[in-house]
Amino acid sequence: MLQGMDQSEFGQFVAALWERQGWQTQVKNDDGRTFVAVQRPNGGEEGLLWAIPDGEIGGQQVQQFATLCQQYEVSESAIVTAGTISDHAEKVSQGSGVELLDGEGVARILKQKEWTDLAEEYGDGGSSADAASDDGGDSPLDQLRAVGDRAGSKLSGAFGGASVPVKPAILVVVVVALLAVGVLSGVSIPFLGGGGPVSAESVSPANSTTTLSVTWNARVTDTIDPDEGDGKVYPAPQGKQFVLVSMQFENTGQGTVNLTKKSFKFRTNGETYSHQPLAEHDGLMGLEMSPGNYYTGWMVFTVPEGSSGTLIYDQNATEGTVAVEFTRDSKLAVNVSQR
Structure with missing residues (x-):
């Protein structure tokens, strides 16, 4: 899945995701961290993304990134991860100007915008869907589809009083299931939201x-x-x-x-x-x-x-x-x- 990408692959994936929204991008590696500089064409609005492939984002990371963006006078900033975001990070981000997008949010974007080809292209070392299916169907695209099928079969019980599993490690099970029945409709990419500046x-x-x-x-x-x-x-x-x-x-x-x-x-x-x-x-x-x-x-x-x-x-x-x-x-x- 998305969490299987290494740091380089995930940085390229995040850049491609923003390019789909009309931004120009440049991936930069600095001291073991991967950043994506984004800019609107013709010298327009600028932003900086910190691409983190896995783990839980903490408040200290948000504060560090906010300080970095202030030093370079970056007007728009976001941390994008295939992992999860802690409550403390959410709280710190509210006053820092740094927006947050976790793995669940990325999966929602891919599903609703019909951009699952990006996960297929950059995940699992860039292997194709056909090659992944030979290994048991483990490509990001196959897993997104499979997760949706499995979650859909659980909906009747979930809405009948039983609880839907919401463990952070399950990247898209609940989200894809809810999207399938229209409970969730709409998704926003940090400082993009599906539209222009x-x-x-x-x-x-x-x-x-x-x-x-x-x-x-x-x-x-x-x-x-x-x-x-x-x-x-x-x-x-x-x-x-x-x-x-x-x-x-x-x-x-x-x-x-x-x-x-x-x-x-x-x-x-x-x-x-x-x-x-x-x-x-x-x-x-x-x-x-x-x-x-x-x-x-x-x-x-x-x-x-x-x-x-x-x-x-x-x-x-x-x-x-x-x-x-x-x-x-x-x-x-x-x-x-x-x-």
């Missing part, structure tokens, strides 16, 4: 009456899960993806700002998209912000799958003219907060 466009009209400072961060995803405990998720429509944006607002001017959902839009491929409301979750609330006031909110946009785009402020949507200064903070948590 997100930017924001500041505006400074000469006749502006006040200034709004917006600290923001965004991610692209196929599903939104506001509350992991209630079993409810919002899947993106067929051929679409969500752009989820978290924003912190401050009125730094002298006048009042009428803050509304319709003021913020997402532009991609010459089209402009308005906020996508979610049932039972309000997101950005409409309000008037006096000078010096703060507010935190989020918005969701539904756009064509694979799109890259820009968050914009629509002056025509509200009364008055406002100068808007967007500043991205990659450490700002991007989620649907409960209200």
Whole structure:
């Protein structure tokens, strides 16, 4: 399986996974560690990945990698492993800006994106599926299929009250089974999420009456899960993806700002998209912000799958003219907060 790759193979595999998303990649080995530098074409957004083939990722590794990325001023970073991630690592990552993708998440990507050929190509020394089948069908692709078949046969018992095994060593048993019946729909690759990069466009009209400072961060995803405990998720429509944006607002001017959902839009491929409301979750609330006031909110946009785009402020949507200064903070948590 993926965990059978050596360090060199896994680094090449991670690079190929990001290349499928339109990034340029370069694998670098440093002091026994494998990194993958990624960049959007034409000198665009840059990122650094630490590819770790097996084991459990700990909080100290996350902190070390975060420090390294800060030294080199890397804006986007992620640790990708075929192993597991400790609770401490998850906690440290929340404040470090380092995103985490474990073996279970990699398997979900391969299954849903129909990219299991990558596991076949780079796993087991690059052996073909036919050659692996002669040895008992042990190629990553064969095992992904076999795991799905075995897990599917257990579903009736699992959903009838019996428990589904969830040991970390079982890379894809539960995930593939749930995907097969549609319980899980959607997957996000760190700072990719199935789509292109997100930017924001500041505006400074000469006749502006006040200034709004917006600290923001965004991610692209196929599903939104506001509350992991209630079993409810919002899947993106067929051929679409969500752009989820978290924003912190401050009125730094002298006048009042009428803050509304319709003021913020997402532009991609010459089209402009308005906020996508979610049932039972309000997101950005409409309000008037006096000078010096703060507010935190989020918005969701539904756009064509694979799109890259820009968050914009629509002056025509509200009364008055406002100068808007967007500043991205990659450490700002991007989620649907409960209200």
